[in-house]
Amino acid sequence: MKKPIYKGKIIDLSVETVTLPNGATADLEVITHPGAAAVVPMKDDRTVVMVRQYRHAVGRFIYEIPAGKLHPGEDPKECAARELEEETGYQVNRLEPLLSFLTTPGFTNEIIHIFVGRELSTGTQDLGVDEVLEIIEMPLDQAIARINTGEIQDAKTIIGLQAVWLGLQDQ
Numbered sequence: 323m324k325k326p327i328y329k330g331k332i333i334d335l336s337v338e339t340v341t342l343p344n345g346a347t348a349d350l351e352v353i354t355h356p357g358a359a360a361v362v363p364m365k366d367d368r369t370v371v372m373v374r375q376y377r378h379a380v381g382r383f384i385y386e387i388p389a390g391k392l393h394p395g396e397d398p399k400e401c402a403a404r405e406l407e408e409e410t411g412y413q414v415n416r417l418e419p420l421l422s423f424l425t426t427p428g429f430t431n432e433i434i435h436i437f438v439g440r441e442l443s444t445g446t447q448d449l450g451v452d453e454v455l456e457i458i459e460m461p462l463d464q465a466i467a468r469i470n471t472g473e474i475q476d477a478k479t480i481i482g483l484q485a486v487w488l489g490l491q492d493q
Contacts, residue, residue: 332356332391333430355432359401360389362420362482363412363439370462370483371442373409375455385458385465385474387482389434398422398435406439410457411447414439420485425477436482438489462487 328335334354341347363371376383390405392398399417407413417437425432449455465483468474474483 327351351429353430353432355391355430356394357392357398357432358389358434358478359392359398359405359437360387360434360478360482361402361406361414361417361437361439362387362486363406363410363414363442364462364486365442365459368462369459370465370486371410371412372458372460372465372479373455374458375453384476385468385479386476387436387479389478399437402435402437402439407445408448408450409453409455411445412439412442413445415441415443420482420489423478423481434478436478436485438482438486 323339325337325339326334327337332355336352336354338350338352339347340350365371370387372385372387374383375386388402388406388409390401390408392401399419403414403417417439420436420438422433422435425434462483465474466487469480469483474480
């Protein structure tokens with residue numbers, strides 16, 4: 323049984339009464355999310371483009387790779403390219419899948435698909451009213467160092483940057 327609690331623009335919250343694989347019955351709070359796509363934009367082999375964006379939920383600016391939620395029926399690759407241009411003003415000519423991950427499967431079905439973007443060209447930035455950010459370009463090794471110092475804490479950003487970093491180390 324599913325009892326809707328809240329229906330929002332981005333998420334829906336419900337309490338679901340479920341029978342678990344061990345036979346126990348439990349009431350679980352579940353957040354339903356449409357999924358998202360993110361891109362690690364590489365200006366060249368060693369320079370990453372990120373955003374330093376204000377996030378009200380944590381009350382401060384944080385470093386992130388461009389990302390956004392999927393529109394109904396939208397291909398994650400198209401979403402990643404759209405979000406990159408909207409947030410940074412860069413269009414991407416080569417977009418390759420890196421990985422997909424579940425953000426917090428204990429209470430949400432949200433999945434984020436991460437791509438690496440190469441061969442960037444100038445496009446048109448188109449920020450939403452709720453997007454307060456600045457574009458940051460830095461060497462990839464500096465971004466990795468900022469993960470290690472705790473300056474970069476956003477999970478999708480850490481995962482995406484490290485995936486690209488590990489891929490470069492294999493070359």
